[in-house]
Every structure is written in structure tokens, then in C-alpha cells.
Amino acid sequence: MSAGVGTMLATEWRKTATTKLAWVLAIIAIGYSSLQAGMLVLLAAPGILDRLAGTATTPTGMLTNPDYLTSTLGQVSTASTFVLLMGIVAMTGEYRHMTITSTYLASPRRSRVLVAKMLLFAAIGVAVAVLTMIAVTITLMVALIPFDHAPLTADMWLSVLLGSVIGLVLYAVLGVSIGALIPNQVAAIVTALLWMLLLEPLIGLTFPKVGMWLPGDALKAAMDVGLRSEFSGQLVSADTLPVWGGILLLIGYAAVFGAIASRTTLSRDIT
Amino acid sequence: MGAMTLVDGPTIEVDSLTKRFRRSVTAVDDLSFTVQPGRVTGFLGPNGSGKTTTLRCLLGLVRPTQGRALVGGRAYADLADPLHVVGGALEASGFHPGRTGRNHLRIIATAAQVPLSRADDVLEFVGLADAARRRVVEYSLGMRQRLALAAALIGDPGALILDEPANGLDPEGIAWLRTFLRARAAEGATVLVSSHALAEIQQTVDDVVIINRGRLVHAGPLAGLADRSSGRVLVRSPEADRLMSALRDAGAQTEPRADGSWLVIGLSPAEVGHQAHVGGFELHQLSAEPDALERMFLDMTGGAA
Numbered sequence: 001m002s003a004g005v006g007t008m009l010a011t012e013w014r015k016t017a018t019t020k021l022a023w024v025l026a027i028i029a030i031g032y033s034s035l036q037a038g039m040l041v042l043l044a045a046p047g048i049l050d051r052l053a054g055t056a057t058t059p060t061g062m063l064t065n066p067d068y069l070t071s072t073l074g075q076v077s078t079a080s081t082f083v084l085l086m087g088i089v090a091m092t093g094e095y096r097h098m099t100i101t102s103t104y105l106a107s108p109r110r111s112r113v114l115v116a117k118m119l120l121f122a123a124i125g126v127a128v129a130v131l132t133m134i135a136v137t138i139t140l141m142v143a144l145i146p147f148d149h150a151p152l153t154a155d156m157w158l159s160v161l162l163g164s165v166i167g168l169v170l171y172a173v174l175g176v177s178i179g180a181l182i183p184n185q186v187a188a189i190v191t192a193l194l195w196m197l198l199l200e201p202l203i204g205l206t207f208p209k210v211g212m213w214l215p216g217d218a219l220k221a222a223m224d225v226g227l228r229s230e231f232s233g234q235l236v237s238a239d240t241l242p243v244w245g246g247i248l249l250l251i252g253y254a255a256v257f258g259a260i261a262s263r264t265t266l267s268r269d270i271t
Numbered sequence: 272m273g274a275m276t277l278v279d280g281p282t283i284e285v286d287s288l289t290k291r292f293r294r295s296v297t298a299v300d301d302l303s304f305t306v307q308p309g310r311v312t313g314f315l316g317p318n319g320s321g322k323t324t325t326l327r328c329l330l331g332l333v334r335p336t337q338g339r340a341l342v343g344g345r346a347y348a349d350l351a352d353p354l355h356v357v358g359g360a361l362e363a364s365g366f367h368p369g370r371t372g373r374n375h376l377r378i379i380a381t382a383a384q385v386p387l388s389r390a391d392d393v394l395e396f397v398g399l400a401d402a403a404r405r406r407v408v409e410y411s412l413g414m415r416q417r418l419a420l421a422a423a424l425i426g427d428p429g430a431l432i433l434d435e436p437a438n439g440l441d442p443e444g445i446a447w448l449r450t451f452l453r454a455r456a457a458e459g460a461t462v463l464v465s466s467h468a469l470a471e472i473q474q475t476v477d478d479v480v481i482i483n484r485g486r487l488v489h490a491g492p493l494a495g496l497a498d499r500s501s502g503r504v505l506v507r508s509p510e511a512d513r514l515m516s517a518l519r520d521a522g523a524q525t526e527p528r529a530d531g532s533w534l535v536i537g538l539s540p541a542e543v544g545h546q547a548h549v550g551g552f553e554l555h556q557l558s559a560e561p562d563a564l565e566r567m568f569l570d571m572t573g574g575a576a
Contacts (some may be wrong), residue, residue: 014374102378105359269292271333
């Protein structure tokens with residue numbers, strides 16, 4: 001009757017569902033992505049910048065460009081930052097509040113706890129991606145009403161959805177592995193934010209050949225499924241892994257972090 | 272008691288256990304003792320004597336440097352269904368402050384594969400039913416202790432390992448805990464309960480394991496310890512000088528006390544009474560020294576109060 005995967009997943013879900021922070025982060029993820037998408041529509045709408053700046057610099061016809069709409073829809077991917085934080089918080093919260101004691105009393109094989117959390121957050125990544133997708137889509141449909149715009153097609157929608165699901169799943173799992181590696185919650189969050197907002201972009205700009213192997217570029221590569229357009233093609237640098245390469249690289253990061261954590265931080269005495 | 276046995280309590284065995292933290296601090300030093308089912312065993316020692324580390328080794332939270340800590344012959348990590356074998360309650364801080372007590376227990380019920388209603392049952396049992404849906408941050412220390420105990424009971428385990436469970440409990444709570452632990456042991460469970468004060472658990476335990484600086488000082492039935500401490504008798508007599516002289520002749524040491532009574536060391540109350548009777552001395556008081564056991568415990572553990 002040893003606890004199977006289903007039991008461990010149910011236990012982990014109950015832990016996450018009974019803490020406020022997880023829900024707050026999920027709501028922020030959905031809200032922030034929608035806000036971004038709405039802003040992109042308004043900023044591209046004819047006449048808006050004219051009114052704001054008193055000049056006539058607004059690029060015309062951006063909303064009629066399907067590629068621009070795809071990238072607007074693609075704001076779903078900004079939720080990746082928040083699911084990463086959700087994963088970090090789920091793991092480090094156990095150490096912060098010492099619930100790790102109850103957790104290991106119930107499941108003394110510690111690496112199984114880590115794997116269960118990773119699996120749960122993969123599922124949470126899917127759920128947040130789908131919900132964010134829905135919210136962003138509704139926001140776009142409403143925001144686009146007053147303007148001439150290219151049609152939102154099923155192709156666009158599916159490619160963005162698929163890319164976002166892949167990206168959010170990978171980043172949620174990566175977050176859990178980072179939390180396992182750095183059990184101090186504040187340290188883990190600060191490290192992750194510093195890395196994503198400062199170090200990674202700096203490295204990417206300075207050494208593109210190195211940057212493509214880092215999690216941020218791997219995420220971009222993994223999410224870049226189908227419909228690689230002229231428009232986004234200008235944004236993505238030439239040194240980018242293929243989709244499968246990005247996926248494998250991110251799984252690799254999570255697996256390596258998790259394996260190191262199992263042998264170091266997670267095997268420490270709980271005192 | 273045999274007819275009452277409902278629970279098949281496992282034997283707890285600590286075998287040559289040593290735990291050194293960071294290669295310097297030796298918290299537990301070659302410690303061995305056994306805890307029998309059907310009895311309440313008090314695990315005693317001053318603060319910092321290694322009790323918590325020993326209990327955490329038994330619960331698989333701390334890895335022994337040497338030796339073994341076994342429940343029913345197995346290390347905790349090798350138990351197939353740990354929550355159904357051992358109920359552990361350590362310090363009362365392992366709760367997410369924003370979670371309700373009920374949700375904390377429902378998580379454990381899920382992990383233990385028992386119905387979620389079990390969470391409500393144990394809450395009721397420990398007297399927290401009214402606070403079930405309040406967040407743990409609002410709980411008092413005593414309520415957290417009760418919640419920790421409720422968590423230990425979820426899987427209906429045959430062994431209980433409780434670290435200072437009386438801390439923070441009001442007198443009513445301590446009396447309740449005593450009754451519960453006695454009943455649980457009577458049903459056949461193995462109960463190991465730590466404390467830094469003998470007086471706190473003196474009326475609860477059958478056996479004691481006393482440690483100091485990580486080493487075993489004494490292990491055995493409390494009754495044996497009480498016998499050893501019974502050679503301290505308080506005597507009051509109008510003929511004290513002559514009585515004390517007679518008692519010293521019988522091999523006792525005598526010490527006058529500030530309140531006019533005398534402390535007689537080395538004879539039991541019965542032996543002192545006999546000497547008084549033989550010599551024809553009038554007695555106004557003849558009693559075992561009330562805190563003799565506690566004094567002995569303090570002597571054993573280096574006198575740290």
C-alpha cells in the first residue's frame with residue numbers, strides 16, 4: 001500500500017491549492033499577460049500615439065498584419081516567469097515553513113517528493129497556459145473591436161497555444177528544480193529574477209553563442225512552434241535552437257538541477 | 272491489560288546511535304536503548320542533551336553518523352506505510368501559517384491514503400474542532416501542539432514518538448494528554464515521549480530513558496528509579512537529637528533543615544519508622560522527600576535545572 005504516484009500528486013495538489021500565494025501568482029500570470037496583449041493592441045492602433053505624443057509617428061496598418069497579431073497573442077508566454085516563481089515557491093515554501101518535516105514523515109524517500117512536485121507543476125503549467133490563452137484571446141477580441149485588423153485564425157491560435165503550453169510546462173518544472181537546489185525562498189526568488197532580468201539578457205547580448213544555450217533562449221526556441229513569421233524572425237536572433245532542441249535543453253536543466261538537489265540540499269538533515 | 276491489547280505496537284530500538292553535526296558537535300554519542308510496546312516511555316534529559324536529534328533519527332529526518340534507529344526492526348525510510356506505523360510530532364512549528372488546521376490534516380490524510388473525514392475525526396479528538404477552519408497563524412502554542420498530535424494520529428499508528436508534547440499545554444491539556452497516552456499504551460501501542468522535566472511526565476510514564484550530553488545515563492522502569500530515590504526521608508520529632516543519633520547508628524546520614532525538620536538519607540520511610548518505634552520516639556512527621564525523584568534526575572543530568 002506504499003503511496004503511488006497518484007497519491008503523491010493528490011497530496012502535492014492539496015498543498016498547493018491550500019496556499020494563497022500559488023493562486024495569487026496564477027492570477028497575476030493571467031492578468032499580466034492579458035494586460036500586455038491589450039496594451040500592444042492599443043499602442044498599435046491608428047492614432048493612439050499621435051494623441052499621446054502630439055506627433056504623427058504611428059505606424060499604420062500594424063493591426064492588419066497577421067504576424068503582429070500573432071506576437072500579440074504570444075504575450076501568453078510572459079506567464080512563464082510567474083509559473084517559474086510558482087514552482088520555486090512550492091518547493092522552498094516547504095523549507096520556509098518547515099512543512100518539509102510532515103512531508104518527509106509521509107514520504108521518507110525524498111527524491112519522490114521532488115518528482116511528484118515536478119509532475120504536478122507540469123500539469124499546472126498546462127492549466128495556466130490554457131487559462132492565460134483564453135484570457136488573452138478574450139482581451140484581444142475586445143480590444144480589437146474598434147479597429148480594422150487581420151482575422152485571428154485558428155492556425156495562429158493553435159501555434160501560440162502549443163508553444164505556450166510547452167514553455168509554461170518546462171518553466172514550471174524548472175522552477176521546482178531551482179527551489180530544490182536553493183531551498184532558501186528569498187535567495188531562490190532573488191537569484192531567479194536577477195538571472196532572468198539581468199544576467200541572462202546581458203550574456204545573450206554579449207555572447208549570443210553562449211546565450212542560445214541558456215534557459216531563456218531555450219524557452220524562446222521551445223515555444224517557437226510553427227508559423228515562424230517574417231515579423232518574429234526579425235526579433236529572434238540567428239543563433240537559436242530548433243523547437244525540439246529548446247525542449248530537450250530545458251528538460252535537461254530541470255533534470256540536472258533536480259539530480260544535484262537530490263544529492264545535496266534534499267538529502268540534508270532536517271533539524 | 273493483555274485482554275485490552277488492540278494495537279500491535281512495534282518495538283523502538285536505538286542501537287549504538289551516534290550523530291555528529293558538521294564533524295564537530297556530537298549531539299548523540301553511542302546511545303542504545305529499547306522502547307517496549309504497551310508502555311509509556313519517558314525520554315528525559317536537559318535541553319540540548321540530544322533528545323530531539325535521537326527522535327529525528329528515529330523518524331528518518333536526520334541521518335545517523337553511526338549506529339541505527341529502528342522502529343519494528345526497520346529504519347523509517349524503509350517503512351512501506353510510515354504514517355500507519357509511527358506517528359511523529361516534533362516541535363510545533365511545522366505548519367504553513369496561512370493554511371487552516373483542517374487543511375493541514377487533510378494533506379496528511381491524503382498522503383496516508385485514509386478518508387479525508389479522518390482529519391475531522393482527529394481534530395475533534397484533540398479538541399480542535401472549533402478551530403478547524405481557522406488559519407494556523409491564529410493558533411496558540413497549545414493549539415499547535417494539539418494539531419501536531421492530531422497529525423501524528425491520522426494513520427492510527429502503533430507507535431507514537433512525541434517531542435515535548437506537553438510544552439505550551441494548559442494544565443487541563445496536560446491531564447488530557449496523560450490520560451490519552453496511558454490509554455494508548457494500555458491498548459498495546461508503543462509510546463515514546465520526551466521531556467526536559469521529570470516532574471512533567473512522572474505520572475504518565477512506565478519507563479524512563481535518561482540521557483545527558485548525548486549519552487545514556489539511566490534506562491529502566493520508573494518504579495526502579497523511585498525506589499532508589501526513596502532513601503530520602505523527611506522527619507519531624509520533638510526528640511529529634513536523640514532520634515537522629517539512633518538513625519545515624521543505623522547507618523543513615525542526617526541533615527537539619529531550615530524549617531526544623533530533618534532530612535534522613537540512606538533509609539526508607541519504613542526503616543526510619545521502625546527505628547523510631549524501637550527507640551520509643553514521638554514522631555510528628557515521617558514522609559518521603561516530595562521532590563526526591565526530581566533531585567535525583569537533576570543529579571544524574573549534571574544538576575542543570
